[in-house]
Amino acid sequence: MSEAQGKSTGVVSGAGSATTSTVISETKTAIDTHGNTFKVPDYTIKDILSAIPKTCYNRSLWWSLHYVVRDVAAIAVIGYVGTNYIPQWFPNSALLRGAAYMIQSYLIGLFGFGLWILAHECGHSAFSDYNIVNDIVGWLLHSWWMVPYFSWKFSHSKHHKATGHMTRDMVFVPYTKEEYLEMKKKSVLAEVLEEAPAVTLFNLIAQQIGGLQLYLATNATGQPYPGVSKFFKSHYWPKSPVFDAKDYWYIILSDIGILCTLGVNYLCYRAYGSHFVLINWFLPWLWVNHWLVFVTFLQHTDPTMPHYDAGEWTFAKGAAATIDRNFGFVGQHIFHDIIETHVLHHYCSRIPFYNAREATTAIKKVMGEHYRYDGENMWKSLWKVARSCQYVDGSNGVKMFRNTNNIGVKSE
Template sequence: MSTSIEISGGSAASDKSGLSAHPLVTKSSKNVTSFATEQKQAIDIHGNVFKVPDYTIKDILSAIPKHCYERRLWQSLHYVVRDILACVILSKIGFTLIPMVENQLVRFVLWGVLSYSIGLFYFGLWILAHECGHGAFSDYTSVNDTVGWFLHSYLLVPYFSWKFSHSKHHKATGHLTRDMVFVPYSKKEYLEAKGKSKISEVTEETPIVTFFTLIFQQLGGLHLYLLTNATGQPHPDHSALGRSHFNPSSPIFEKNDYWYIILSDIGMISTFTVVYLWYKTFGGFSVLINWFIPWLWTNHWLVFVTFLQHTDPTMPHYDAEEWTFAKGAAATIDRNFGFIGQHIFHDIIETHVLHHYVSRIPFYNAREATREIKKVMGEHYRYDGENMWKSLWKVARSCQFVEGDNGVRMFRNINNIGVKPTDNIE
């Protein structure tokens, strides 16, 4: 079976050794030569020295066994069927047994547990659609786009719109002016947002403000991003809705994407129609428990997971002149979400660093590939096994903006956590 290796969101045919012919991995590449000859440093929030990675894309790809690139349609479809069946079975059991419980409070809790459980598998289905968008689901583009369109539309994510903007995110991860999501404030931007001229003029953020900011982020962050491109690049010449993922003329898309964006919007309209018919046939409570609350949980999990994959006190971001694909892909972090992360969220949390190097490797081969690239990355591989809820709070308190004067920028904050930012405006 032929394989392909994705570099920065695209694909190229593999040679016999399994290495891509993409220009980033050729010996004559400017990216590789400059990358290998200079290793800059910076200081992270904890005061530790961060060293810019000194290996090449070719080193990473050489370490991955060829069979890890194999995409098996039957295996991918099995997970789609499994997750859908899990939702149906959970609903059937819940709607059969929970009404038999006499205590109203216990019933209320059980309905909540049911919706939460369905929401876990909804996010699993979201991840499988995400695999479709990267071409990691199967070797067949038409199958990938069909399955991805149905699954993402059902979860109110515009499939092609997400696919295109997400591809650009992969092409420019960690790039301060080209990355597409969770782009941090520079210190200058942070001060402008606060209406101040010096860091010393900004007061510490209270924990209660952090708490409510997180609540808003977790519940509304996804659709604020989809509607207005919040946390993406600013595009100041366009209105908030003009930057929307639902707008086929948005600057985040290319002109030839236009009708695909329309098709994505049709998916949204189709889902609203299905939900309305569901409501008319089975009632609002069925929609609430089986779709709406699980959909809210899906939104939460997506923001929760992606935020923590790309934001950490040890994480660098790069100015344009310093960024390379290899550096940017390393500016991600693997975390651990236990049984749920591995078996329901399809390892998207535990193998995300690999995913940014080669996003066409299917999730069921990602752990093996991760073990191999760790040998190449060495100290540059990031993993944090801390409880992710604790990490969410720590990251929200400590990662407010980035600063640096050599093209490598590290997170700082005004909450007196770790290394203090300088008072000058860069």
């Protein structure tokens, strides 16, 4: 990969006997997948935080709770209307009833992911000023969607502390060139079909449907932890290397939340039947899984996105290795702006989402060209990213995405 060191020189002249002072600042660069020059950010985290208005940090318990009530109410209304009226609307057409039930599950899944985001706010203490309230609300909401709350909270915190770090980040850690080629050698079929769009499509479908559960169960896309079996890297295992020893009982409490959800759904099955659980919980749960992987993947993977070796990484650089995208009405009003203000979220995760747009405007003035935004349709971006971002490569501490599909710049 072609990489360079860029320099900018400023000269300050003094009068009389004063000497001329030359200040040289070096900006490390790399070449992204598109062939454009990427400049490593040179501002500090202090510069970023100083630019954010103090009012953006204000958290209102009642305003946050009103979003929980709103989303729960929307799910309840959709479920009630669909369950009771779809059979009346389409009494003679199983096909139309099926289509209507799919729409019902989809809509519940949208607001379900909205609740997931509010639980995520709780995990960052952005929901309210009261940690006990944050943890109770977060545990309830995440448990309902089969995410172990404290387990996620702890591993997600480590992700925020090391975003873009090749050996410390916790999710969507990319393959290096060497790791990717070694993986391909182990699969003859992969070697033959690696450039086929059908393979990309299959991998995307598998990722979107099962990616979250695979991550929770085996720490897939996280750090490898050599010598530890997949099960014992699980978010459900209290002694997993993902966690610290002090987290043990919190992981147990997270697992209890999962068991409670399974128990409640079993009781619903006994009382109302399998169809009720399928349409009102299981299929929406699959949608929530999809949205989480969809959003997270595209927030942290892009042809313009760097990753850093340990010697080059700083918090300010890593937080900038994220990207804001646009998901229209749904992104802003149902997904609580998690897509549109994610860069800000990585610089200061305690700012509640309803103040994040104002804070984003403020930090963009500091970040300048280092702020990333892509307003392209996110479904198009998903395909492009999957085809072009297969591994990272670089020799100067800054690694950029490359691929074997002959898209963009090739590795050396």
